Amino acid sequence: MNKNKDVAGEEPSGALMADVARLAGVAISTVSRALANPGRVNEKTRAKINAAARQLGYTPNAMARGLRVGKSNIIMIILPGSLYYGVSQIIPQVLQSINKSLIQGGYNLMIANLDRDEISERHILDLAFGGSVRGAIILSSKLPEVDGRSLANSGLPIVSMLLDMSDAGLQSVVTNDREAVRDVTAELIRLGHRRFFYLAGPEGNYHDVERYAGVLEALEAAGLSDELVRRSGGHLDYQHGFDIGVQAADDFAQLTEKPTAVIATSDDMAISFVSCIQRGGLRIPDDLSVVSFEGSPVCEFSSPPLSTIEQPVEEMGRAAVDLLLDAIDQRQKTAEVRTVIRSRLILRESVAAPKS
Amino acid sequence: MNKNKDVAGEEPSGALMADVARLAGVAISTVSRALANPGRVNEKTRAKINAAARQLGYTPNAMARGLRVGKSNIIMIILPGSLYYGVSQIIPQVLQSINKSLIQGGYNLMIANLDRDEISERHILDLAFGGSVRGAIILSSKLPEVDGRSLANSGLPIVSMLLDMSDAGLQSVVTNDREAVRDVTAELIRLGHRRFFYLAGPEGNYHDVERYAGVLEALEAAGLSDELVRRSGGHLDYQHGFDIGVQAADDFAQLTEKPTAVIATSDDMAISFVSCIQRGGLRIPDDLSVVSFEGSPVCEFSSPPLSTIEQPVEEMGRAAVDLLLDAIDQRQKTAEVRTVIRSRLILRESVAAPKS
DNA sequence: CGGTTTTTAGCAAACGTTTGCCAAAAACCG
């Protein structure tokens, strides 16, 4: 916002609508209308205004517009505390997908990082209550609240991604964790596997509950006992996936009756587990089949190439933005609070029939 | 921004400063001063105001403040077109580091994605010229320009990260690409390697120029010919690292005189190259030593664990924010346009002395 | 051509906060 009113000509200069009006010889409100409501302004007048705006490199001041209209053009995305894990590209994928869709809808994307401390929760609530943002997409997190303020009470349109909060009435875009893991477990059963090793995320975590339930459902559907599956992990969060996998390799070494198939609930766990197991002399998939969850690109170049359930992150991002923009525009496009976008199993060389 | 003026009491309600003033029995300007310039308001009055603000859950409207003060509290980060690669965690690391530092400085972080098309370039320039953002950090990209508007001419404080633009007068935070690659090449030479295979990023790209120059410097310092190094790649961008590595494995297979050491300029290239080479029967590091650049976490769990040069991304993010905030506050903290933060070589099992 | 209807431009106020200025109140000092 360069206030340099003395510069005339083609120089970009942070011109105001008032400058455009002066140059075009019309009122400020006519400029506003010509740009935002062209049908309300005579074509000849409009041409004059557009030429003046172009000459001055006029760019509207979004703060002024937001204040007058009472609506910001910013959407915040609330991200979980730690933005990076091991090989996961979920955050970059989500950001790119969402940003692209938002820009097409005329919005800008702001990052709000939810560290689960007071400072970051207050930051998010300030954005919501101060009118700075027009809506929120929240990724794998509960809604923040502090000082008697809760995001749930802010009146802000919100869409949850990855974490199903439809029970609480929150529009949610999720993938079919349970079904996907059930199907891959069924595939392992079909191959002949009867002993399973499950590498768990944090106990009670939505994703872990869903994924483990998928394993149990597949066992039940095959008429098998749920005692055929052993758990490792449960204490660390997904961002410590490598550590979970390393510990799981130790746990595995302690088992007298060795499982023949590993169901890891993140690519990180699988990768570090496989690395440690192989250093102990075991071979994948000859001695042990391995599947994981997430679909990180590097799985294709693991040794051996890792079978994984790929989450449809970009599609989910687009769906989340669509739902959010509908909520902002108060369009009732859909009665579904819960939108499920299916994950896809990618079978690679890490899975084979057990030896016997 | 709920305009519900009829609700009194503890209910969070998007209250205005005018509401706080009414409840505290003072003027609006006194509320403003009590919150922003406490020394200008009597302690008793201030207590009344703070209590009223707390009771109403008052949150300042950043758009109003920004408009009046003439300064936004938003910083944009301009990210390269594709946000995700293979195993790189640079984007999440940068975002987390920068966001944390900005919040401490009272700023919010907005994403601007530079796709190198008109729409995204115009989007960035609108943010800059419209006063929506107070500064910019640009990551691995040149400054956008379109329609006679250039980010360089916007008057906006800008810091470049990863790409050295200090020649153009732009504050730049970079790492020592050249020196780091020179040192790792020198280490390979010290181990006895005399034939090298260099997996290149895009020809002419700043990073590739620097890293390849490092290789040549090490050869020269050891009195060796630069003909001892063969290049592969040069056509694809870093985000296609896996593809570069796959193609490099083909190129390697064509070489009659096999190099004994590979210098890959990204972890993705190294990982996919190693995967393909191993499937062809070669062993790492017995037949071929491998080093790469970037320091992605998964390198520790590769087979074998991959030696890599780790970039100090978080520290660079912090430095970039410091420089940007200094420029915004017009503090002349440093005369250095170029800030170099050193990368660190992590030697793992992928590097050994050549067989003979 | 004159009366009626539609289109168009512009005035003025709004949005929520900040800050210069002034006057009143409080504090200080001999």
Added chain:
DNA sequence: CGGTTTTTGGCAAACGTTTGCTAAAAACCG
């Protein structure tokens, strides 16, 4: 206690854009 200085609260205008309303201009029609 009175004069002087400092502190404090409040008025009013500013920020850049939008939009309701009105009046004037243009278009329409018999």
